[in-house]
Amino acid sequence: MDYFLTEEQEMIVETAREITREKIIPVRAELDEKNEFAASILEDIARADLFGIFVPEEYGGLGGGCFEIVLALEELAKGCVGVATTFAASALGIFPVLIAGSEEQKRKYLPDIAAGRRWAAFGLTEANAGSDASGIQTTAVPDGDHWVLNGTKQWITNGGEAQIYTIVALTDPSKGARGASIFIVEDGDPGFSYGKKEDKMGIRSSATRELIMKDCRIPRDRLVGRKGTGFITVMKTLDVSRPGIASLGVGLGQAALDEAVTYAKQRVQFGRPIIGFQAIQHMLADMATQVEAARALVYAAARHIDAHPRQMSKVSSMCKVFATDMAMKVTVDAVQVLGGYGYMKEYPVEKMMRDAKILQIYEGTNQIQRNVIGQELNKEYA
Amino acid sequence: MELLVCIKQVPDAKDVRLDPKTNTLARDGVESIMNPFDRHALEEAVRIREEQGGTVTALSMGPPQAEEVLREAIACGADRGVLVSDRAFAGADTWATSYTLARAIETLGSFDLILCGKQAIDGDTAQVGPGLASRMNLPYVTCVQKRRQVDDTGIEVERMMDDGYDVVRLPLPALLTVVKDINEPRVPSLKGKMKARKAEIPVLSAADIGAEKECIGLAGSPTRVVNVFSPEPRGDRKIFTGTAEEQVDQLIEHLRDYL
Numbered sequence: 001m002d003y004f005l006t007e008e009q010e011m012i013v014e015t016a017r018e019i020t021r022e023k024i025i026p027v028r029a030e031l032d033e034k035n036e037f038a039a040s041i042l043e044d045i046a047r048a049d050l051f052g053i054f055v056p057e058e059y060g061g062l063g064g065g066c067f068e069i070v071l072a073l074e075e076l077a078k079g080c081v082g083v084a085t086t087f088a089a090s091a092l093g094i095f096p097v098l099i100a101g102s103e104e105q106k107r108k109y110l111p112d113i114a115a116g117r118r119w120a121a122f123g124l125t126e127a128n129a130g131s132d133a134s135g136i137q138t139t140a141v142p143d144g145d146h147w148v149l150n151g152t153k154q155w156i157t158n159g160g161e162a163q164i165y166t167i168v169a170l171t172d173p174s175k176g177a178r179g180a181s182i183f184i185v186e187d188g189d190p191g192f193s194y195g196k197k198e199d200k201m202g203i204r205s206s207a208t209r210e211l212i213m214k215d216c217r218i219p220r221d222r223l224v225g226r227k228g229t230g231f232i233t234v235m236k237t238l239d240v241s242r243p244g245i246a247s248l249g250v251g252l253g254q255a256a257l258d259e260a261v262t263y264a265k266q267r268v269q270f271g272r273p274i275i276g277f278q279a280i281q282h283m284l285a286d287m288a289t290q291v292e293a294a295r296a297l298v299y300a301a302a303r304h305i306d307a308h309p310r311q312m313s314k315v316s317s318m319c320k321v322f323a324t325d326m327a328m329k330v331t332v333d334a335v336q337v338l339g340g341y342g343y344m345k346e347y348p349v350e351k352m353m354r355d356a357k358i359l360q361i362y363e364g365t366n367q368i369q370r371n372v373i374g375q376e377l378n379k380e381y382a
Numbered sequence: 383m384e385l386l387v388c389i390k391q392v393p394d395a396k397d398v399r400l401d402p403k404t405n406t407l408a409r410d411g412v413e414s415i416m417n418p419f420d421r422h423a424l425e426e427a428v429r430i431r432e433e434q435g436g437t438v439t440a441l442s443m444g445p446p447q448a449e450e451v452l453r454e455a456i457a458c459g460a461d462r463g464v465l466v467s468d469r470a471f472a473g474a475d476t477w478a479t480s481y482t483l484a485r486a487i488e489t490l491g492s493f494d495l496i497l498c499g500k501q502a503i504d505g506d507t508a509q510v511g512p513g514l515a516s517r518m519n520l521p522y523v524t525c526v527q528k529r530r531q532v533d534d535t536g537i538e539v540e541r542m543m544d545d546g547y548d549v550v551r552l553p554l555p556a557l558l559t560v561v562k563d564i565n566e567p568r569v570p571s572l573k574g575k576m577k578a579r580k581a582e583i584p585v586l587s588a589a590d591i592g593a594e595k596e597c598i599g600l601a602g603s604p605t606r607v608v609n610v611f612s613p614e615p616r617g618d619r620k621i622f623t624g625t626a627e628e629q630v631d632q633l634i635e636h637l638r639d640y641l
Contacts, residue, residue, distance in 0.1 A: 011575050018569040018570070044569060047568050047571060048569045053572070116562060198511070
């Protein structure tokens with residue numbers, strides 16, 4: 001379908017597609033098997049200027065928005081959701097600075113992000129604070145010209161690989177969520193270290209680690225936005241980032257569909273290619289319809305968000321739920337179409353099915369997304 | 383450092399056919415690409431510029447549509463592209479081509495290092511690089527697999543050999559032809575593509591480069607292609623069966639017939 005992309009958007013798609021074809025697909029199975037972080041691919045992505053697509057031009061980027069990220073992530077996800085997740089997580093990590101950072105912070109960090117010289121990560125989740133993000137226990141206490149952070153963040157994508165971390169910590173624990181603030185912690189800051197790398201079911205080319213802050217001292221100017229506004233910034237950040245995760249679902253679903261159709265055309269049973277059987281045709285038809293419906297919703301949501309509306313949480317959550325539930329279903333069906341071959345690691349759909357699962361879990365579980373949609377409906381119909 | 387890369391637009395090798403009537407390369411409907419070896423030469427030039435500063439000029443001789451590969455070269459990091467194009471160049475062999483490129487390069491100015499792919503995947507002669515160096519009286523090394531060191535005084539490279547490699551040092555200006563092992567070319571960047579879209583690609587004609595009429599095109603080409611053909615598939619195969627020993631015995635018996 002024609003989504004009427006601008007020439008610049010077409011170029012982003014084409015560039016990400018070339019990275020996927022030339023740099024990601026040839027190595028994805030090996031990265032998956034070895035649980036290996038895809039550092040050299042990120043350098044390729046950086047050289048192709050893709051890290052700069054959402055950074056304003058005055059900070060060395062290309063000045064795009066949510067939609068440009070969606071387009072790039074969809075193509076990267078066709079190759080490997082692990083690599084695409086690393087890219088998405090870096091964007092997520094720097095969004096708080098884009099949304100609420102000071103001019104000095106933007107000047108300090110955004111040009112490096114745009115050039116791909118440094119990557120970012122977002123530190124919100126803790127052992128006891130997942131869906132209930134207000135349960136965080138990491139604290140930040142002022143001490144002269146510094147802040148001192150204590151606490152442990154869990155399952156942080158790009159942990160140990162990124163150089164810039166945006167950390168959510170309580171500056172006033174008595175106020176709960178209203179007492180949270182966001183801080184920039186840099187790799188190498190005193191008292192800042194990493195836990196072991198997690199061994200995951202899927203997206204194994206992305207790095208997931210604990211962030212450990214033990215009397216971590218950072219300069220006073222690392223506070224992002226005003227004290228106590230951390231959760232507002234977190235919510236705004238997630239509103240903008242969720243369509244990116246949704247687009248990972250679109251790219252993954254499309255890739256699984258491509259594999260399934262290609263296989264069904266060449267696999268012969270009962271004397272003819274299995275695509276000739278209605279049972280297979282109907283599965284493929286449903287998969288294709290769902291992928292296209294998800295893409296249309298994600299693109300529409302991203303364009304809506306780029307118009308800076310007052311309210312964007314509902315549509316942002318809707319596209320995340322729909323596209324990632326679709327990716328799970330379509331990848332499971334792709335394995336089914338490939339039958340026994342689909343279950344084997346020689347074929348890519350096995351990895352796709354494992355990679356799909358996280359999309360329903362991270363950046364807000366799909367149950368939490370439905371809560372957001374439900375709450376918004378409740379307000380709208382008041 | 384002033385760098386120049388020679389780039390040829392070639393038909394995509396995935397799709398090479400001979401016209402059964404004329405026995406020449408069927409180019410109609412075949413997608414054109416940048417010669418793969420030239421892509422590695424370009425990447426190396428861009429890397430040298432990134433390390434040492436200077437400019438990278440991409441030069442191509444070909445029909446007007448060869449402008450496409452020059453835009454692609456700019457997207458991949460070249461600073462500018464120059465096309466040498468004239469109907470009078472048509473039918474050039476490697477002798478006339480190296481003359482034409484040499485005239486064009488001398489017209490453009492002076493360069494410290496000229497890089498070419500080892501060969502083009504359509505003609506496969508590997509003659510234009512060395513021919514160009516000879517025309518320009520430059521030292522050259524072919525089949526470079528690695529650049530060890532380069533500065534204003536000279537360059538040290540590894541030349542791929544059947545049984546290892548030679549280390550060769552040569553003064554600048556010089557010419558290198560490169561093999562694919564030398565680097566992993568980058569994907570064209572977004573900023574590069576935007577620059578490529580807007581870039582002016584100057585076109586130099588035979589008159590612009592002061593080429594002698596009898597040295598260019600068909601007139602300047604002593605090579606005559608007598609015949610091009612697809613080899614007939616060989617039908618006289620014989621398969622021996624049985625244990626390895628039995629097969630060897632049968633093979634020896636068979637070979638005796640030819641002694």
